[in-house]
Each structure stands twice: as structure tokens, then as C-alpha cells.
């Protein structure tokens with residue numbers, strides 16, 4: 001079996017569960033929309049400089065400062081036209097990266113300052129994904145589902161959960177909470193999570209990124225999260241002896257044994273200070289211990305990355321081969337919020353044959 005090259009990784013049929021719509025804009029598009037809508041606060045109007053600014057400003061080592069960069073992307077996503085364009089380009093960029101199934105999230109409540117209603121925001125984004133998913137022959141090249149995010153420092157989670165349920169048959173596949181983690185425990189939004197459970201709806205929670213085990217414990221045992229956004233701090237509940245043997249605490253064992261998916265985003269974690277380097281990122285240990293690890297981008301603009309980029313970094317740092325990349329991909333597809341038969345069809349009909357072709361390529 002060959003070692004995966006970057007171009008081969010790009011061709012592999014990949015799955016993305018954790019990607020923010022407002023963290024993945026093309027810089028040219030930000031500049032265009034800013035000009036058309038009179039948004040005058042951009043740090044630069046040169047695409048390359050603006051890309052560099054986003055990456056540098058996001059390299060702060062603090063989640064709070066990292067999140068400040070979203071002022072500019074959210075700032076230009078306030079009209080239907082802008083939302084349709086950004087969503088369409090997102091689907092195109094992911095398809096060009098070889099992603100075959102993606103769940104892309106954003107917070108509708110952040111896109112109403114131009115006068116759109118929450119429903120209009122959701123409909124614009126769904127329309128953009130529909131357009132951007134189509135190939136030149138009119139057939140879809142990628143399937144994109146939407147996750148609606150509520151901001152954890154705000155008090156609109158119930159409203160957003162209801163919105164997610166209302167649009168569940170029209171392209172919204174789940175719910176999430178995001179934003180600064182410290183001081184904003186997920187249990188503040190318990191009513192929304194309980195509502196979603198009563199509605200048999202799916203949700204993930206950003207937890208264990210900038211704050212530790214209590215956040216993960218609450219997300220799983222109080223809120224009932226199906227998946228964890230990041231979840232890197234679960235390693236605080238694992239002790240390693242000198243000979244490399246791992247002992248799992250009760251929470252870590254629960255997360256592993258219940259197969260709770262971890263939406264890991266290595267590059268983003270370096271920028272926010274959640275991990276010191278790719279080589280030291282907990283993903284290495286968690287993969288070895290067979291947690292249900294998935295690999296994600298978080299914010300392609302802020303991290304200047306793609307799913308291919310994240311995989312390529314992991315291949316370099318950990319020597320992963322095709323079997324590891326396929327394992328991450330199948331883990332992600334198994335953990336998606338679409339129906340089981342559709343997940344299975346993608347695993348058996350697209351992912352496994354696609355990896356098989358690449359594995360034995362000369």
C-alpha cells in the first residue's frame with residue numbers, strides 16, 4: 001500500500017462534520033460583499049493580505065480572541081444575496097476538496113441585523129447549498145446538511161432549536177451551541193436540549209475545547225449531546241503510565257464505550273491554544289485508544305485549511321496511512337445526522353470503493 005500524497009488525499013471521498021459557514025468564506029467574496037454593501041471595517045481589501053490577517057489574528061492562543069475575527073465574516077453575511085453566495089461557494093469549495101458529505105453550521109441569530117428573519121436566513125443558506133452542490137451536468141457532487149448553532153452567551157437557544165426542528169425536512173439535520181466556552185456551561189441551555197430530545201432531533205455541543213472535563217460531562221450527561229465539538233480535553237480523564245499504558249477515568253470510558261463521536265479540529269486547536277502542536281495533539285492518543293475520532297476543519301478561512309490539509313498534517317505528524325484515513329472517514333459518516341440507510345449507502349457505495357482505488361494506486 002502506498003503512502004497518501006496530498007493530491008491523493010484530495011481525491012479521496014471525505015466526510016466533514018464540523019465546519020462553520022462563517023469561518024470558511026473566500027477572501028475575494030468578503031471584499032466583494034463589503035464593497036457592495038458598504039461594510040467599511042475590513043482590515044484589508046487585498047485578498048492575500050486579508051487571508052494573512054485572518055490567519056494571524058486567529059493565531060492568538062485564546063478562543064475569545066480567535067472568535068473576534070468572526071465580526072468581519074458575520075458582518076458581510078447580512079443579506080439574502082450574500083448568504084446564498086457564501087453557502088454556494090462553501091459547497092463548491094468542499095466538493096473541490098473531495099468532500100462527499102458535509103454538515104456545515106452557523107448561527108442564524110447573527111445574520112438578522114440587515115432585516116432578515118430567522119426563517120429567511122435559513123432558507124437563503126439552504127438555497128446556496130443546493131446551488132453550490134450541483135456539478136456542471138446538474139447532478140450533485142456533494143451532499144451538504146445544515147446544523148443550526150445557538151450562541152452560548154446569548155439566550156436564544158430555544159428559539160433556534162425550534163427553528164432547527166421546523167426545517168428538519170428541508171436540509172437542516174441538527175443543532176449545536178458555540179461561542180466562548182469558559183463561563184458559559186451548556187446546562188444554561190438545558191430547556192433547548194430537552195426540547196430537541198422530545199422531538200427526536202440530533203445535536204452536538206462545542207465542549208472540551210477551551211474548558212475541561214466539567215463541560216464535556218455536562219454536554220453528555222446533562223444535555224444528552226449526540227456528539228462533541230472538539231472534546232480534546234477528554235484526555236484530562238486519561239492517565240498514561242511510563243510504559244505507555246492508558247488508564248481511562250469513568251467519563252473517558254463512557255465517551256469511548258458509548259462511541260460518542262469527537263469532532264476533532266487539529267489546526268484550530270493550535271490557534272486557540274487547546275493543543276501545543278499537531279504531533280502532541282490528543283488525536284494521536286485518542287485514535288490509538290479507539291475513541292470514535294473524526295477529523296474536521298472548524299474554520300477553513302481562519303486556519304487556512306481544508307479536510308485534505310488536516311489529513312495531510314496528520315499523515316506527516318503520525319505517519320498515518322490509508323487505513324487510518326479511511327477509519328476517520330467511516331467514523332465521520334457513521335456519526336452523521338442523516339438516516340442510517342443513507343449513511344450506509346455512502347460508506348459502501350462511495351467511501352470504501354474510493355479509498356480502495358487510491359490505496360493501490362502506483
Ligand SMILES: O=c1[nH]cnc2c1ncn2[C@@H]1O[C@H](CO)[C@@H](O)[C@H]1O
Pocket residue numbers: 020021022023063067070074105106107110149178179180206209268298299
Ligand atoms: O472553535 C470554535 N469554538 C467555539 N465557537 C466557535 C468556534 N468556531 C467558530 N465559533 C463560533 O460559532 C459561530 C457560528 O458559526 C461563529 O460566529 C463563532 O463565533
Ligand SMILES: [Zn+2]
Pocket residue numbers: 018020178206229298
Ligand atoms: Zn467549531
